[in-house]
Amino acid sequence: MSEPIETRLKPFNPLADKTLALGGRPDLFLRPEDECARFSLRVPVGALKKAAVAFEGNIPENIGEMSVGTGKSALCLGPDEWLLLAPYRDAQSIIVRFSQLYETAAHSLVDVSYCTLGIKVCGPRARLALNSGCPLDLENMPAGRCTRTVLAKAQIILLKFDDQHYRLEIARSFAPYIWEFLKNAGKIEEH
Amino acid sequence: MNSFRTEQGGRLCRDRPLGFTFEGRTLQGFKGDTLASALLANGVCLVGRSYKYHRPRGIMSAGSEEASALVGIDRGEGRFDTSTRATTQELFEGLKAVSQHCWPSLRFDAGALAGLGGPVMSAGFYYKTFMWPESFWERVYEPVLRKLAGLGRAPVATDPDIYSSRYAHCDVLVVGGGPAGLTAALAASEGGAKVILADEQSEIGGDLLSTPEVQIDGQPAWNWLKSTAQTLASRDNVTILTRTTAFGYYQQNFLGLVERLSDHLGAARPGSPRERLWRVRARRVVLATGSIERPLVFSGNDRPGIMLAGAAKTYLKRYGVRVGQRPVVVTAHDSAYASAFELAEAGVEVRTILDQRAHIPAHLSKRADRLGIEILAGHTIARTCGHLRVSAVYAASFDAIKGGRKISCDCVLMSGGWTPSVHLFSQSRGTLKWREDIGAYVPDVYTQNAVSAGACDGDFLLSEALNRGAEAGGLAAGATGFEPGGQNRFGVAGEFPLSAASLEESTHATAAARGKAFVDFQHDVTAGDIEQAVCEGFHSIEHVKRYTTTGMATDQGKTSNLNSLAIASEALGRGAPEVGLTTFRPPYTPTSFGVLAGHSRGKLFEVTRKSPIDSWAEENGAVFEPVGLWRRARYFPRDGEDMHRAVSRECKATRTSIGISDASTLGKIEVVGPDAAEFLNRLYTNTWTKLGVGRCRYGLMLGEDGFIHDDGVVGRLAEGRFHVTTTTGGAAGVFAKMEDYRQTEWPDLDVWLTSISEQWAVIALNGPNVRKLIAPFIEGIDLSKEAFPHMAIREGKIFGVPTRLFRVSFTGELGFEVNVPSAYGLAVWQRLMEAGAEYDIVPYGTEALHVLRAEKGYIIVGQETDGTQTPHDMGMDWAIGRKKPDFIGRRSLGRPDMLVPNRKQLVGLLTTDPAYVLEEGAQVTAENTSAVPARMIGHVTSSYWSETLQRSIALAVVEAGRKRIGGEVYIPMPGTVYPARVAEPVFYDPNGERLNV
Amino acid sequence: MLLIDCPYCRQGRPEIEFSHAGEAHMERPADPETASDAQWEAFLFHRTNPAGIHFERWYHIHGCGCYFNAVRDTVSEKFILTYKAGEPRPAVSEIEALMVEKEPE
Numbered sequence A: 001m002s003e004p005i006e007t008r009l010k011p012f013n014p015l016a017d018k019t020l021a022l023g024g025r026p027d028l029f030l031r032p033e034d035e036c037a038r039f040s041l042r043v044p045v046g047a048l049k050k051a052a053v054a055f056e057g058n059i060p061e062n063i064g065e066m067s068v069g070t071g072k073s074a075l076c077l078g079p080d081e082w083l084l085l086a087p088y089r090d091a092q093s094i095i096v097r098f099s100q101l102y103e104t105a106a107h108s109l110v111d112v113s114y115c116t117l118g119i120k121v122c123g124p125r126a127r128l129a130l131n132s133g134c135p136l137d138l139e140n141m142p143a144g145r146c147t148r149t150v151l152a153k154a155q156i157i158l159l160k161f162d163d164q165h166y167r168l169e170i171a172r173s174f175a176p177y178i179w180e181f182l183k184n185a186g187k188i189e190e191h
Numbered sequence B: 001m002n003s004f005r006t007e008q009g010g011r012l013c014r015d016r017p018l019g020f021t022f023e024g025r026t027l028q029g030f031k032g033d034t035l036a037s038a039l040l041a042n043g044v045c046l047v048g049r050s051y052k053y054h055r056p057r058g059i060m061s062a063g064s065e066e067a068s069a070l071v072g073i074d075r076g077e078g079r080f081d082t083s084t085r086a087t088t089q090e091l092f093e094g095l096k097a098v099s100q101h102c103w104p105s106l107r108f109d110a111g112a113l114a115g116l117g118g119p120v121m122s123a124g125f126y127y128k129t130f131m132w133p134e135s136f137w138e139r140v141y142e143p144v145l146r147k148l149a150g151l152g153r154a155p156v157a158t159d160p161d162i163y164s165s166r167y168a169h170c171d172v173l174v175v176g177g178g179p180a181g182l183t184a185a186l187a188a189s190e191g192g193a194k195v196i197l198a199d200e201q202s203e204i205g206g207d208l209l210s211t212p213e214v215q216i217d218g219q220p221a222w223n224w225l226k227s228t229a230q231t232l233a234s235r236d237n238v239t240i241l242t243r244t245t246a247f248g249y250y251q252q253n254f255l256g257l258v259e260r261l262s263d264h265l266g267a268a269r270p271g272s273p274r275e276r277l278w279r280v281r282a283r284r285v286v287l288a289t290g291s292i293e294r295p296l297v298f299s300g301n302d303r304p305g306i307m308l309a310g311a312a313k314t315y316l317k318r319y320g321v322r323v324g325q326r327p328v329v330v331t332a333h334d335s336a337y338a339s340a341f342e343l344a345e346a347g348v349e350v351r352t353i354l355d356q357r358a359h360i361p362a363h364l365s366k367r368a369d370r371l372g373i374e375i376l377a378g379h380t381i382a383r384t385c386g387h388l389r390v391s392a393v394y395a396a397s398f399d400a401i402k403g404g405r406k407i408s409c410d411c412v413l414m415s416g417g418w419t420p421s422v423h424l425f426s427q428s429r430g431t432l433k434w435r436e437d438i439g440a441y442v443p444d445v446y447t448q449n450a451v452s453a454g455a456c457d458g459d460f461l462l463s464e465a466l467n468r469g470a471e472a473g474g475l476a477a478g479a480t481g482f483e484p485g486g487q488n489r490f491g492v493a494g495e496f497p498l499s500a501a502s503l504e505e506s507t508h509a510t511a512a513a514r515g516k517a518f519v520d521f522q523h524d525v526t527a528g529d530i531e532q533a534v535c536e537g538f539h540s541i542e543h544v545k546r547y548t549t550t551g552m553a554t555d556q557g558k559t560s561n562l563n564s565l566a567i568a569s570e571a572l573g574r575g576a577p578e579v580g581l582t583t584f585r586p587p588y589t590p591t592s593f594g595v596l597a598g599h600s601r602g603k604l605f606e607v608t609r610k611s612p613i614d615s616w617a618e619e620n621g622a623v624f625e626p627v628g629l630w631r632r633a634r635y636f637p638r639d640g641e642d643m644h645r646a647v648s649r650e651c652k653a654t655r656t657s658i659g660i661s662d663a664s665t666l667g668k669i670e671v672v673g674p675d676a677a678e679f680l681n682r683l684y685t686n687t688w689t690k691l692g693v694g695r696c697r698y699g700l701m702l703g704e705d706g707f708i709h710d711d712g713v714v715g716r717l718a719e720g721r722f723h724v725t726t727t728t729g730g731a732a733g734v735f736a737k738m739e740d741y742r743q744t745e746w747p748d749l750d751v752w753l754t755s756i757s758e759q760w761a762v763i764a765l766n767g768p769n770v771r772k773l774i775a776p777f778i779e780g781i782d783l784s785k786e787a788f789p790h791m792a793i794r795e796g797k798i799f800g801v802p803t804r805l806f807r808v809s810f811t812g813e814l815g816f817e818v819n820v821p822s823a824y825g826l827a828v829w830q831r832l833m834e835a836g837a838e839y840d841i842v843p844y845g846t847e848a849l850h851v852l853r854a855e856k857g858y859i860i861v862g863q864e865t866d867g868t869q870t871p872h873d874m875g876m877d878w879a880i881g882r883k884k885p886d887f888i889g890r891r892s893l894g895r896p897d898m899l900v901p902n903r904k905q906l907v908g909l910l911t912t913d914p915a916y917v918l919e920e921g922a923q924v925t926a927e928n929t930s931a932v933p934a935r936m937i938g939h940v941t942s943s944y945w946s947e948t949l950q951r952s953i954a955l956a957v958v959e960a961g962r963k964r965i966g967g968e969v970y971i972p973m974p975g976t977v978y979p980a981r982v983a984e985p986v987f988y989d990p991n992g993e994r995l996n997v
Numbered sequence C: 001m002l003l004i005d006c007p008y009c010r011q012g013r014p015e016i017e018f019s020h021a022g023e024a025h026m027e028r029p030a031d032p033e034t035a036s037d038a039q040w041e042a043f044l045f046h047r048t049n050p051a052g053i054h055f056e057r058w059y060h061i062h063g064c065g066c067y068f069n070a071v072r073d074t075v076s077e078k079f080i081l082t083y084k085a086g087e088p089r090p091a092v093s094e095i096e097a098l099m100v101e102k103e104p105e
């Protein structure tokens, strides 16, 4: 896990060392996603192209679209709201480039790297576990889309890579609850 | 083998005998039985006592409409289910059933003998009887009623079962797996639409399970059923849910279904769920919910052995049970003849059919003749005899209802016709229309994308149901973009033809009925009760329902609603459609709380948000308290300290050296953009444009009503970047409000908001030694008093971790709030604790925090304020930027009521007895009296023991409080009145000398 | 649970993603200080609460984060249309036409 902060202090992750594999294949597999830098970007659509240049990555224009690169990802969550994910090593240069952009195009880039934790949810029973608490029609949600929504009693950001592979972004203080929820749902649905 | 069980037939596994007990008696049935069919097969007729009158009751139906045969099912510790319908409970090995409402025993019941069921308990008895004298309620009524009344007894132990819950989406949801539902599902799914077929019974088939004698498309009904079930099961796009009740139909085709997974087996396997809640969103819904037979209303129609005629046929055909040896049939509808004939052909001695109608269809009388059954047209039952089982009836014509001919029997089969099950349709907000020809309501105008087919739509014939179902399924497929199925017509042979009865004929008896003619069997409501309610002036059917409680039991009046309506309508002299039906509400059948709770129990009952430093607090013995969804450390007791002593120690350490506290739960919002300062100007009472970069200010936020809504410190990180903090509990609301104004009131401002509450862990360090503690670990920040004054913010590093360091204080001591990325909060805290050892650093919780801030007179929004306080009331005029043209709430501050001189104002209270700590919430009076009533002039908002001041302190809001400073007020408490001096609300270091060091 | 057609997300979204935000078109006086007591009172307290067509505000709090307006029939609970904040109040004729169109087939 690469961290941007040069310190001997150990970062704390409430999900650290957790994994869950239920069933043979496994049918449901949960794992914390690798840590990364995250930014909340708020920018008028008119300046989106410039923002993409500053990000050095694609930024999709429509709500629910996401662009997933090898290192950097951009999720469009609202009409002028994006969540940018990047390796820690790129964080500082992203901050610098956007602060330069601010001179010509007003926007807001806020470091939210530690606001949320990512959970990888995959396997043939992934959708069922998620639908135990998420009211969206996940089966008909196209692959490669993302959305902010609700899972049980928590807000989440949901990324669908394919029918058996999802990623959740959850506020840190809700993450242990969501982990427990998915574990519980996954176990119940084994039967 | 007894004479009740047939030698063959039915859908039983006769090679799978099952032992069970009823009231401690060991009995035997077969796999495929319900508890009811197994009891009947054993000749058990008396199942329970009725709710109000404790009358003996038996089994009246064969389905979920059952209102009489309610039992307790004991599956072991915590698994006792009350008021379970014996007619839907599948038999399993070892099933233990007990009857309800009987005390001391089923056969000998005190309630019935005591005559409690006398005229006292007529309509409205709750309203009339228990009004006086008041003391009687506790001493007499309640203890007696507790013993005698109630719908069964509730389990005491925790429910050991687990419950599943899921959202599901489909193109077509078919509710009901009878003939119409089956063909609907076939037609809907053939083209690939995603179909869910739900049926409440143990297997699909509905009425077909009771009519093996008919042929469909040239096959015996059960063969057709088998191949249809196979076809549906083979389709990947079809989900068949048996033992699944659609209990609620909500907006936009959203339905709640409960799938019962283990009740038919006894207990669930360990780890597997007992029930599953399906929350289904369907693009189209096909309602194929069937119909329910109506009882007839005659005197003594509730004796054990009296049941619905259709049920008797179901017991015979599906369960291989003859419900009696010598039945009398009483009917207002053709369908009862089918039951009579089938029973006669099965060797039962059916002697007489009483038909309330004057004219009998010829084909019926002919067949009755052939079977040697006498028909008495225009006749009904005047009364019945028999104690624990019906033994005879008096058959009479309507004009000679008092007399009649006695006919002995061991059971009575009755039919008042069939009522379409429009419950779900009605819940969907569809409107009903009256059909005179069937004497019932059927669906009329749909408000959702649904269609009804079969008996629930008034089409009672099997052929109609099959064809209409297919049509409905095909339409649903088409509407969702799929090809409808090919087969629209089904050939039926051997079907029993039906001519209908009117509702009037079916309830004809009631006008003449005297004695106890029951309408609502579960709530013990009689025809007389309904007539009496009308007589007493209840003319709306909704009022009649509530006054008599008809239709309000757990069966929701499935068998009684139309009869109540008919009787009320007759008493009112208005037609049934004019009187109307009462509203149908979910759930269709009783639904367990467990399945509704689903996953939300135990540690998943509620989210407990924990700060990044929570684990340290837990390891170090903190006592926690909930603050919103968060839990926060309240105090850290050492070696057996109570809260008082721990808090005193924490306060003292903070005032004399260093206290450390976790403030991570504070709400935080980053406000960015060229117009950020202007935006904050409009949101907060304070002025922000002149706040220098690197400085902080206390911000006060009002509602448009001028009352204090939230507060917090705001730091300016850059020209267009602010770090705003909110209260812990107010975080979400403040963010929503800010977004609201940003998006809808001032969309022209270039400013954006981002919640950063969880980005930063916040460690509050307070006390005279704090600067010395952190100095060695800080990089890039000059901590000197001059370079980093009180109310300033700097960015740098602590222990190598980036920090936003605030110099602020909520205690009145030199204070720093260390913001670090939340992943590092715990590690930084631990380092600070280690380094702080030489200063005897002490962690403090919210309780000490409250004391320390109260000593300084700092308010807590929500404690000193309750949504009716202005800044002026709180003595916070200094926070108002007077020169600003506008901010939220400014205009309201000029409203006349905000300017009156006797508004409640924040003051300090010092009790005359310094050792006495006032109760928070205690009322304040101006007079030294405990006389009642006294005029209250305010209340205590905060009250603590101050270790620093060695006395109690309190904050209060008191009318014109500031004028009273120096004067005395009184706090009346039980038995005594506490005098207190009104003081300035700042008790400690009023000039703030300790802050600016 | 209702499905709500957020004008930004443009698909029926489950109700639990939203929170209700009061009546729509309650115009905050441009300069509150010059508003009379009566005008300010009306802005603060007066709401229509009709049985029938109602203009209201919703917040897609667990979605795109936008406030928007909706026309809803408070009797049937049905949403008739939604539109972005700042857009004018739709005409009655338009609403009525949509109500007919939205009847189930």
Ligand SMILES: [Zn+2]
Residues within 6 Å of the ligand: C006, C007, C008, C009, C010, C060, C063, C064, C065, C066
């Ligand atoms: Zn939206």
